Amino acid sequence: MSDAMPVREQHRTTASAWGGGESPFAVPWAKLMMWLFLLSDAFTFAALLTGYAAMRITAGVWPGAGMKAADFFHVTTVVGPMTFILICSSATMAVAVGAARRGDHRTTVRFLALTVLGGLAFLGMQAYEWTGFIREGARLTGFVGELGGKIQPMFPATFFVITGFHGGHVTSGVIYLLVKTIQASRGRASAESVEITGLYWHFVDLVWVFIFTLLYLI
Amino acid sequence: MAEHHENVRGGAWYRTYVVTWFWLLVITGLEIATVFLGLPRLAVILLLVTLALMKAALIAAYFMHLRHERLNLIFTIAAPLILIVILFLGVARDALNVFFLRQ
Numbered sequence: 001m002s003d004a005m006p007v008r009e010q011h012r013t014t015a016s017a018w019g020g021g022e023s024p025f026a027v028p029w030a031k032l033m034m035w036l037f038l039l040s041d042a043f044t045f046a047a048l049l050t051g052y053a054a055m056r057i058t059a060g061v062w063p064g065a066g067m068k069a070a071d072f073f074h075v076t077t078v079v080g081p082m083t084f085i086l087i088c089s090s091a092t093m094a095v096a097v098g099a100a101r102r103g104d105h106r107t108t109v110r111f112l113a114l115t116v117l118g119g120l121a122f123l124g125m126q127a128y129e130w131t132g133f134i135r136e137g138a139r140l141t142g143f144v145g146e147l148g149g150k151i152q153p154m155f156p157a158t159f160f161v162i163t164g165f166h167g168g169h170v171t172s173g174v175i176y177l178l179v180k181t182i183q184a185s186r187g188r189a190s191a192e193s194v195e196i197t198g199l200y201w202h203f204v205d206l207v208w209v210f211i212f213t214l215l216y217l218i
Numbered sequence: 219m220a221e222h223h224e225n226v227r228g229g230a231w232y233r234t235y236v237v238t239w240f241w242l243l244v245i246t247g248l249e250i251a252t253v254f255l256g257l258p259r260l261a262v263i264l265l266l267v268t269l270a271l272m273k274a275a276l277i278a279a280y281f282m283h284l285r286h287e288r289l290n291l292i293f294t295i296a297a298p299l300i301l302i303v304i305l306f307l308g309v310a311r312d313a314l315n316v317f318f319l320r321q
Contacts, residue, residue: 025291035295046302050309057313060320076250083246091239094281098231195283202281206274213270217253218263 034196038203041169045207048165049214052158063155064147070216072136073129079216082125083208089118090205093177093198100194105187108194112181115201119174126167133159159215166211169204176200238280245273 025032056062063069073079096111133156137145140160142153180197183189249269252262279285284292 024288025294026288027291032291035291039295039298042299043302046305050302050306053306054309054313057310058316058320060317070253075253080246080250084243087239087242087246090242090277090281091235094235094238095232098235199282202277205281206277209270209273209277213249213266217249217266 028192031192031196031199034199038199041203042207045162045165045210048162049210052162052214055152055154055158059152059154062152064151067151069155069218072133072138073216074132075216078125078129079212082122082129083212085118085121085125086205086208089115089122090202092118093201097191097195097198100184100189100191103191105184108189109181109185112177112184112194116174116177116181119170119177119201123167123170123174126163126170130160130163162211162215166204166207169207173201173204234280238276242273242276245269245276 027035063072092111092114096108096115099105099107099111137143137147138156138159140157142148143151143156176197180189180194184194249266252265252269255262257265284295
């Protein structure tokens with residue numbers, strides 16, 4: 001059958017999108033792998049947040065009788081600005097990616113450094129929130145002190161696990177960004193690698209959207 | 219793709235980033251305001267989840283450039299996310315049973 005097929009026709013068959021002749025996604029390999037990693041990470045966060053939702057629904061009263069989760073945190077003065085900072089750092093990252101694509105190294109380095117600063121500010125504010133919460137008696141296994149017994153033990157447990165896991169991602173992201181900033185300042189960061197770093201950082205911002213909504217606002 | 223790269227060179231992307239950034243901040247402001255509006259609990263939850271999904275879509279589409287990727291990649295990333303909805307619905311059903319048994 002194939003012997004009878006014209007040469008040009010044979011070439012088109014073997015070079016079809018899924019035949020191995022060309023990339024069906026039209027993205028570099030490293031970028032595709034980052035997307036797949038982020039997809040798997042999304043499932044981890046989804047499992048954590050689903051577990052949190054299940055515990056909250058079954059508890060009925062959350063975190064305790066006559067209390068709201070927002071009573072324990074500084075939603076408008078700390079957590080709101082934390083969200084603002086993370087969104088701004090995502091925007092500076094996007095500008096760094098755009099600059100890297102245009103070959104503007106100076107702007108790339110400047111905006112990567114701004115993104116690092118945003119990440120550090122976010123981590124500092126999260127440390128402040130954690131300190132305040134721990135001082136109120138929150139522990140990984142439940143509340144101690146005068147609030148002990150009045151509050152669902154899973155309230156501080158889910159808070160520390162979910163925000164801690166996200167904070168770990170932010171910390172890794174800041175280190176990743178620092179390395180990329182140093183590479184870019186030496187002219188050794190390709191536009192593609194800056195874009196892949198950006199994908200990771202935007203994902204951290206994307207996950208925070210749900211943590212902010214589910215843990216602090218609802 | 220060609221148009222996409224042309225936009226990158228032309229600087230149209232910066233406008234897109236600024237507009238996306240602006241709307242993300244507006245939606246965040248709306249989210250915080252929703253908590254203090256005194257709406258019924260279910261309405262607050264539905265509104266906040268909808269606003270969070272809108273923010274996530276904006277970040278993925280414009281900051282992560284997913285909107286400008288091939289449809290193959292968009293479906294490969296987006297389709298498995300249905301599993302999260304299935305996971306939540308399965309677990310929520312069980313959790314609601316326990317909740318109503320306790321009432």
